[in-house]
Amino acid sequence: MNPDHQPQPRISAAFSRRTLFSAGLTVGLGALLAACSSPTTEYAAVAKGDPVHGGRLRVGLAGGGASDSLDAHIPVNTVDIARVVNLYEPLFYWDDDYALQPKLATSATPNADATVWTVELRDGVRFHDGRPMTAEDVKASFDRITDPDDPKAGAAGLAEYDHIEVLDDLRVEFHLSTPLATFDDSLGQYMNGIVPADYDPAKPIGTGPFKAKEFTAGQRSLFVRNDDYWQGDQPYLDELEILNFNDDDALINALLSTQVDAIGQIPLALLEVIGADERIGIVNSETGMWLPFTMRVDVEPFDDERVRQAFRLAVDRPQMIEQVLSGNGTVGNDLYAPFDPGFNHDLPQRKQDVNAAKKLLADAGYPDGIDVELVTAPIQAGAVEAAQVFAQQAASAGIRVTIRKVDTTTFFGDDYLKWPFAQDFWYTRNFLSQTSSGSLPNSPFNETHWDDDEFQRLVATAKKTVDDVERNALIAKAQKIEYEKGGYIVWGFANQADAYQKYVAGLVENKTGIPLSGFEFRRVWMAVEK
Numbered sequence: 001m002n003p004d005h006q007p008q009p010r011i012s013a014a015f016s017r018r019t020l021f022s023a024g025l026t027v028g029l030g031a032l033l034a035a036c037s038s039p040t041t042e043y044a045a046v047a048k049g050d051p052v053h054g055g056r057l058r059v060g061l062a063g064g065g066a067s068d069s070l071d072a073h074i075p076v077n078t079v080d081i082a083r084v085v086n087l088y089e090p091l092f093y094w095d096d097d098y099a100l101q102p103k104l105a106t107s108a109t110p111n112a113d114a115t116v117w118t119v120e121l122r123d124g125v126r127f128h129d130g131r132p133m134t135a136e137d138v139k140a141s142f143d144r145i146t147d148p149d150d151p152k153a154g155a156a157g158l159a160e161y162d163h164i165e166v167l168d169d170l171r172v173e174f175h176l177s178t179p180l181a182t183f184d185d186s187l188g189q190y191m192n193g194i195v196p197a198d199y200d201p202a203k204p205i206g207t208g209p210f211k212a213k214e215f216t217a218g219q220r221s222l223f224v225r226n227d228d229y230w231q232g233d234q235p236y237l238d239e240l241e242i243l244n245f246n247d248d249d250a251l252i253n254a255l256l257s258t259q260v261d262a263i264g265q266i267p268l269a270l271l272e273v274i275g276a277d278e279r280i281g282i283v284n285s286e287t288g289m290w291l292p293f294t295m296r297v298d299v300e301p302f303d304d305e306r307v308r309q310a311f312r313l314a315v316d317r318p319q320m321i322e323q324v325l326s327g328n329g330t331v332g333n334d335l336y337a338p339f340d341p342g343f344n345h346d347l348p349q350r351k352q353d354v355n356a357a358k359k360l361l362a363d364a365g366y367p368d369g370i371d372v373e374l375v376t377a378p379i380q381a382g383a384v385e386a387a388q389v390f391a392q393q394a395a396s397a398g399i400r401v402t403i404r405k406v407d408t409t410t411f412f413g414d415d416y417l418k419w420p421f422a423q424d425f426w427y428t429r430n431f432l433s434q435t436s437s438g439s440l441p442n443s444p445f446n447e448t449h450w451d452d453d454e455f456q457r458l459v460a461t462a463k464k465t466v467d468d469v470e471r472n473a474l475i476a477k478a479q480k481i482e483y484e485k486g487g488y489i490v491w492g493f494a495n496q497a498d499a500y501q502k503y504v505a506g507l508v509e510n511k512t513g514i515p516l517s518g519f520e521f522r523r524v525w526m527a528v529e530k
Contacts, residue, residue, distance in 0.1 A: 264515025369398025448487025
């Protein structure tokens, strides 16, 4: 999926969210245990020592179908993303700590007002067909992504982009319509990979660590090592095979019967059960993924700031983490973007305070409590459970919650972004890119209808502030306003959990929220064969 509200093609919001943000379902314990089999004999039981070359990694992922694609710029589901990350590369990328790092570029430098960005390209990079990557290819790639007649997935995240100019073979200038001091964030999105100027998705050519060999939509993809890859002696694998599964039952059974070597996005409730198998390793990564409750600040009762504060104080956040995420998450403080350098860590951690919540409701005209409807749907693992736990917790504060459960299609249908009290989910993003997507009056997903003049002024100033220290201070001030007045209840951040056979090495914790160490299979290797 687009795990992160990443910019999508300019299609309906309902289609974008419904299609791109599907997640795993819990599986039957009996079926899970029945799949256990003896360890594989092809590889040593546990990978040890330095990386070695060779072998085929078989990766299992749930989802995908007949619309699966190898197109660099229109990944729709999790399986598409896995292919894109290994076939193509953007100018920058997000590392395991969610810090932006150079990839096909070596630097990106803004001018004084952040309206022009000069990007230096990495020398010596070649496409899969042996041709060198040049500035003309970079220009052609962004022209394709932002084509007004056929915008691709990354177009919405390039709203400030105006045009690109080629300076020489290894330098380009991005010209923006408005200042953006964090424009390089957009250059690090996986759906903005660089392709040849004559790119044809039917014959996918990129610069990534693997080359496409076989592809059957909705079933299987096979990739082979790119021997001319620019990054040292990577990749270590000879082959990468990605297999589609219809559901999590089949996916987990395939792992336990060694039909696959690694799987992504396992249900958090099953971590202990799966990890109890001595052959299986678990990667349990902290992320910035959040499942907020959304309060529309422009309709009753949430147009009263006191009501919003009361609802926030009704939540027992540690209990939410335990009951919804089986303890696999981090407590939230009604703010998103926890890995942003400007994140405001100085604000008091909000805790459940039933008496304070009751007083706020009484002051707002609800001395006998309040009745609300909470719209929920299985939009992400844990969403419905979070709604149920919230209803139980809020009752002690006099908040009587009626849960209205709808299907995902209905949730992301005509009433999406209109529900007075509902839920949503977002993946790891930094503050300014997240506000552009969901916290400004012109944001495509402003589900709380948040519209605060001072907040907007601070965000606008931060966007054009090139100095990191000054920009981070502005972000902290903006977050304080949202902490005090905003319409989100951000109770926690869910972990990303994956599983693998212990003869696989190189999978590490990764904060991006993209499964299996960000799908960076270039650094994965298999144990030496027996």
